[in-house]
Amino acid sequence: MAEPLLKVENLRVEFPTRRGTLCAVDDVSFHIQPGEVLGVVGESGAGKSMTGIAVIGLLEAPGRIAGGRIVLEGQRIDDLPYEEKRKLRGRKIGAIFQDPLTSLNPLYTVERQLIETIRTHLEVSESEAFERAVSLLREVGIPAPEQRIKHYPHQFSGGMRQRVVIALALCAEPSLIIADEPTTALDVSIQAQIITLLKRLCRDHGTSVMLVTHDMGVIAETAHRVAVMYAGRLVEVGPVKDVVRNPSxxxxxxxxxxxxxIGRKVENLSQIDGSMPRLNAxxxxxxxxxxxxxxxxxxxxxxxxxxxxxxxxxxxxxxxxxxxxx
Amino acid sequence: MPERQPLLRVEGLAHYFDVSPPLLNRVFEGKKRLFLKAVDDVSFHIKPGETFALVGESGCGKSTVARLIVRLYDPMRGTIEFEGQDISHVESRKDFLNFRRKAQMIFQDPYASLNPRWRVRDIVGEPIRAFGLLKDGETLDGRVGVLLNQVGLSPSDGDKYPHEFSGGQRQRISIARALSSNPDFLVCDEPTSALDVSVQAQILNLMKQLQRDLGLTYLFISHDLAVVYHMADHVGVMYLGRLAEVADSQSLFTRPRHPYTRLLLDALPDLENVGRERTPVAGEVPNPINPPPGCGFHPRCPFASERCRSERPELMAVDDGFVSCHAVEEGRMPEGIELPPLAETPD
Known part of the structure; x- marks a missing residue:
């Protein structure tokens, strides 16, 4: 097997609080191969987003990585100093978040945000960056990108905005994209468009994706392998077919x-009684x-x-x- | 189907929101008044003990219909008949209160719909107090305890505040509050959209159980077709404030007629179909302030003809439901095939 692009070993994320230390991610290990889409599922509070945030290095104090290693392309990234991590973000790891409205700056045009991101990571001139920005928008399926690039985020619809966010994540051709609930805020028909787009882009660019979502349907269609989390721990990792059809x-x-x-009519849904324990219990x-x-x-x-x-x-x-x- | 009178009959319901620019801009800049047709000419009925679901994407008007029916908004046009009585313009306060007692609502967000400063006992007990529903020899606490038991909580939870509960438990409290006035009819606006799937299963099972035990009738609003398939007897599909199709659940999901229903079903991520490759339908829901002429769906519809672009289709009866589509009426719709892909529609 090829060397994995990302290796997470025994990752542990803690939040010290007045009432003791909460462990949001507890001894989690997984890897992502180049070009692979790894789905991370779990219910709210299972630690799936926190794992993504730890990988991209955006964990905010008082949260901290209390143990384990994160290795990207053979280089350990969890203990890098702040400035080094900043360079890594965007260049090597791109991010797509749930709400496209809050991940774009409402005061800047899309053009300015794209060009700023491109020029932060790549040594290109203003006009080259503009060319690249337009071609990125075209690639993510925004009609008439030459005109649309002059617009502000509020002038785009939800689906189009998420396409802009994807273009932003792709600016510097990162080898890994962390997509945290990228379609949760969207309607089903738009969700289908965004999923198809993400799949195509990963195939064309060979980008690996860590797809964090609570929606098993999205995972089933998109991911190659899936990791299931519960109460901060990994309970099962495997090929999506095996996990969906024949869970262990x-x-x-x-x-x-x-x-x-749809198509499986039952009187009662099978239910898991109770709820996920809180992190302090x-x-x-x-x-x-x-x-x-x-x-x-x-x-x-x-x-x-x-x-x-x-x-x-x-x-x-x-x-x-x-x-x-x- | 004349055997049972419908519990609720909605005819030609319409509600527009005024989104005009301010008066000064209209006077000095000559801007026009603008209306958002949130609900336009919606008609359906629900028989006692049934679940009728309204589905559609955000902004299609399904929640507005829910709010119109419980009279949180006053309808601009149309009638709402409940138990044979038109409640869209009730005169007497007594009749109106009687309707309010019989029709209750469960909201989407269990974090926003419970007063954080009230104990659960007061939240659930308020309708009982307001409608004076205590029978002889019954105490309020006793009644609240029974209700909490009924939704799977313990009577001692009545002393707690909403923040002490998880999302699923809060939704149980909302259900207990809705049940406390002994209603016949519940309007449920996305009751499980804010919940995790395993908790969603618990709440849906509870709602079905209560329907069996208490003979409740539900109007169930959801954007999730799989949940609707599980819950509903009849389904109405809404698009841009109008009904595209009404059918019983079984035929809607096996033989969708309207192209929009087909689009929705086809767009659904599929658990059974791992790694499916597909061509999603392009385009988005148009702005409801300025909807396209003719059929609202024609810019995205692969079967659109000249007539669809100019003439608005009316809801017409087909053998087991209603559909508003020229292509179905003219027999241009091929039966049961996948939707062909569409070219990108310009904005």
Whole structure:
């Protein structure tokens, strides 16, 4: 297997508070291959966005990386000084956030924002940057880019604005894009357009994507592999087909079964009782054990490690002792 | 279908919002008055014990319909008949209160719809107090406890404040409050859109359970077609303030007629279809202040003809529902095929 583009090893993100330290990301390890789309799913508070924020180096105090390593293209990036991280952002790692209105500056034209970003990262002249900005807008499917580039963000619709944000993320041809809920604020027909666009761009440019979302449908269509998070921990990582069709972890199985599907008429949806524990009340052993339908005595005492099972890795005692390698 | 009188019948409902420039700009700059036709000529009915869902993308007017029906807005035109009585212009306060008791609403955002300074007991108990619904020998706390039990909370939760609950539990409180006046009819405006999927499943199951136990009728507003498929008996699809199609749930999802319904179904990310490649339909919902002439959907519609660009289609009855589309009327719509891709529409 090729050297992964991004390697995250035993990442731990902590928030010290007056009532003790909260652990938002707890011992999370995964990797992303060049050109691969890794989906990260989980419910609100599962730590999926926090993982993305830690990778891109935007964690704000008092939050801090308390353990583990983040390695991008063979270089460790989690302990870089602030200025070095700043250079990395945009150049090597691009970001797309949920709300396209807040990720654009409302006081500047799209032209100014694109050119500023391009010239920050690339040694080009003003006119070359303009040419590049127009071609980027054309690439993300904005009609009449020569005219539209003069407009302010509020003059664009939600879908078009998200296209501008994607163009901004692509300015310096980063090798990794962190997309945090890129389609959540959009309507379904626009969401379909943006997903298709993201997929095409990654294929054309060979860009890897870490796609953070709560929407399993978006993951199923877009990602190659998927990582499922629960209460700050990774419960299952594997090829999207295996995880969606044949989930190994009881939480993934419960999550998948609770999604209503058109064409599958049921009287009641299968539900996971209870709710995800708060970060200050994570149970001992497996964090999912109080809600797990297949809980065993061991689950309440010992925390299961992430073990390989076939093509997926899963953190559950149910699968302990099964095949080690595929 | 004359066997049961509909509980709710909506005829030709319309509501415009005035978005005109200020008076001075109109006088001195000659700017025109502008109206946003949020809801225009919407008609449907709901039979007792059924769930009728309205779907559509943001800005299509579905929430405005919900608010019109519970009379949070006064309709500009059209009638709303509830139990055979027109409640769009009720004269007597007594009749109006009677309607308010029977029709309650659940809102989308469980963080904004509960008063943060009130204890849950007061939130759930207020309609009981307001309508004077306590029976002899019943205490308010006792009644609130029963209601909290009914939605899966414990009676002791009544002492707490809303911030002590998670989103799903708050939505349970909203449901308990809505149930406290013993309503027959609940208007649910995106009740699970703010919730995680596993919590959404809990709330949807609870709502179905309550419908079975209490014989409730729901008007269910959602943008999520899968949730609508799960919940609804009949579905209305809205586009730019008008109904594009009304059909029973089964035929809408298996044989969508209107091109817009087909677009929506086709745009849905598909769990069963991992890594699907597709060509999404281009274009966006036009500005409702300045909608296109003719059929509102024609700029995005692959079946649009000259007639669609000039003449607005009316809702017409088809064998198991209603659809407003010239292409369906003229038999130009091929049955059950995928939508062909569209060229990018200019802004």
């Amino acid at each position: 972890h009881p939480y993934t199985a419960g999550l998948m079964a609770s999604i209503p599907v 994570i149970p001992e052993g497996c964090a999912f054990s109080p809600r797990c339908p297949q809980v065993m005595e061991r689950c309440r005492r010992e925390r299961p490690p992430l073990d390989t099972r076939g093509r997926t890795e899963v953190s559950c005692w149910l699968h302990a002792g099964e095949s080690v390698d595929a």
